[in-house]
Structures are given as structure tokens and as C-alpha cells.
Amino acid sequence: MSAMNNDVKDGRSLTERIASVLADRIITGRIAPGERLLQDHLATEFGASHVPVREAFRRLEAQGLVCVEPRKGVRAAPLDPHAVIEVAKMRAALESLALREGAARLTSSDLQRLDALIDAESSAQGVEALETLNAQFHGALLAPCKMPYLLSSIADLHRISARHLFATWSRLDWQARSGDEHRRIVAALRAGNIEAACAALAAHIIDAGNALAEVLPGR
Structure with missing residues (x-):
């Protein structure tokens, strides 16, 4: 061809x-x-x-x-704990930037959609369903920034993080914790505290990266 x-x-x-x-x-x-x-x-x-x-x-x-x-x-590419931490730090910085830029544009219906995604996460069965919902949550949270180059970079990093999640899921107990942290982000946004929401988002991503790196096969 x-x-x-x-x-x-x-x-x-x-x-x-x-x-x-x-x-x-x-x-x-x-x-x-x-x-x-x-x-x-x-x-x-x-x-x-x-x-x-x-x-x-x-x-x-x-x-x-x-x-x-x-x-x-x-x-x-190999699965490298150092790469997991690097990607988590990059995501934390870039996603916080995107949220800071777009938080003021989040509407009440946007926040309701985030709530619905969190509820769906809590009952998701299996890593594939959970990762799909997690990606949708982060995507809906950050889309209002309207910065396509930034969002494209974040999407690339998220794909790498997803790979690490698939590789380590059987050794993690993360689902409930992730949902609680997502709720904390949304609660801060509802309260109008954008900096608290950004801090909660960054901490969520860093904590997840540390958890993934800790149980990565061959560590």
C-alpha cells in the first residue's frame, strides 16, 4: 500500500x-x-x-x-519507578495550571457532571472502567481552561500514568481514596477556593504517583 x-x-x-x-x-x-x-x-x-x-x-x-x-x-518502553514519579510531578504542575486558568469558567452543571463521574467511579468494576472514568473526570475538570497545547501535553502524560495504573492495579487499594480526593477538589471549587482546589489536585496526583511507583513490578 x-x-x-x-x-x-x-x-x-x-x-x-x-x-x-x-x-x-x-x-x-x-x-x-x-x-x-x-x-x-x-x-x-x-x-x-x-x-x-x-x-x-x-x-x-x-x-x-x-x-x-x-x-x-x-x-x-520499560516500566520505571523514576519515570512514574517524574510524570506525576509534571502532571501535578500542568494540571494545577490548567485548573487555575479554567476554574472560574466551571458552571454548576460542570460541577454536577464531576459529581456524577465520582459517583460512577465508586461503583466501577475493574481497572479499565475506573481508568476511563478517571480520565473523564480529569478531562472535565480541566477543559474550561481552553488551552489546547496544555491539554494535549496533559493527555500525553495521562496515557503514561494509565499504563502504570494497569500494570500495578492488582497490588493497589486506591479506588476509594481516589474518589475521596476527587470530592475534595470539587468541594473546594464549590466553595470558591481555587487555590485549595489546585493544591488538592496536585497532592492527589503526587500521592497516586508515589503509590504506583511503590508497587511497580521489579522495584
């Missing part, structure tokens, strides 16, 4: 679709840390030339999900 046929199905380019599928497999652990990603096999699977596969690898490398090693090929 020619690289000229990159565009299509569901409005996304072939490169975007390949990158999305591989990201999902890496995040959920279906592609294990350190596992090789074979360009020829993937090109065959997706009915593609090597060009969109290589471009997908570059995107995944930029997101911290794969390592490209000269003369050795491409592997799923």
Missing part, C-alpha cells in the same frame, strides 16, 4: 490509527514492557507500507510509550 493512502477510515490517517491501536495495547499491557514491535508484522496487520508504521513509532516515542534503539529496533 502506498503512503499516499494514509488518509481515511473514521476521519483519521492510517498513521493515527496505528499509533492509537499500539498505544492502547501498550497501556493495557497486551504489549508487555520491553516487547519488540516488528515493523514488517505491523505493516502486514494494518495493510500498510512501512512509512505510516515508522511515523506511528515516532509518535509513540514522543509519548514515552516506546523506545527506538538504533540497529535494535523498537520496543515497548
Whole structure:
């Protein structure tokens, strides 16, 4: 297939679709840390030339999900406790910035949606359902900042955090605590205390990062 046929199905380019599928497999652990990603096999699977596969690898490398090693090929990035802490610190800083910029635009209906997501989290079964709701909560919390470059960076970091959560979920007892911390953030926003909400958000992210790093396999 020619690289000229990159565009299509569901409005996304072939490169975007390949990158999305591989990201999902890496995040959920279906592609294990350190596992090789074979360009020829993937090109065959997706009915593609090597060009969109290589471009997908570059995107995944930029997101911290794969390592490209000269003369050795491409592997799923390892799970590193130091990376968990680094990502948590970056998320805490950037998400606090986004909340500070957008909190004044949160409406009562926005806060009600956040409440509903927290309620759904409390009864979620399994890590996939919980992570989906967690991503929706953080997304709804931060979207009013209307800063697309910032939100894009946060989304990349969140994907890395999600991978660590999938890898450690069976050793964590985090669900109830996460819900309580989400409620604390929303309560501060309802009280009009934006700085308290930002501090609670940052603490929530840092605490989660520390918990993930502590139980990461091979630590």
C-alpha cells in the first residue's frame, strides 16, 4: 500500500490509527514492557507500507510509550519507578495550571457532571472502567481552561500514568481514596477556593504517583 493512502477510515490517517491501536495495547499491557514491535508484522496487520508504521513509532516515542534503539529496533518502553514519579510531578504542575486558568469558567452543571463521574467511579468494576472514568473526570475538570497545547501535553502524560495504573492495579487499594480526593477538589471549587482546589489536585496526583511507583513490578 502506498503512503499516499494514509488518509481515511473514521476521519483519521492510517498513521493515527496505528499509533492509537499500539498505544492502547501498550497501556493495557497486551504489549508487555520491553516487547519488540516488528515493523514488517505491523505493516502486514494494518495493510500498510512501512512509512505510516515508522511515523506511528515516532509518535509513540514522543509519548514515552516506546523506545527506538538504533540497529535494535523498537520496543515497548520499560516500566520505571523514576519515570512514574517524574510524570506525576509534571502532571501535578500542568494540571494545577490548567485548573487555575479554567476554574472560574466551571458552571454548576460542570460541577454536577464531576459529581456524577465520582459517583460512577465508586461503583466501577475493574481497572479499565475506573481508568476511563478517571480520565473523564480529569478531562472535565480541566477543559474550561481552553488551552489546547496544555491539554494535549496533559493527555500525553495521562496515557503514561494509565499504563502504570494497569500494570500495578492488582497490588493497589486506591479506588476509594481516589474518589475521596476527587470530592475534595470539587468541594473546594464549590466553595470558591481555587487555590485549595489546585493544591488538592496536585497532592492527589503526587500521592497516586508515589503509590504506583511503590508497587511497580521489579522495584
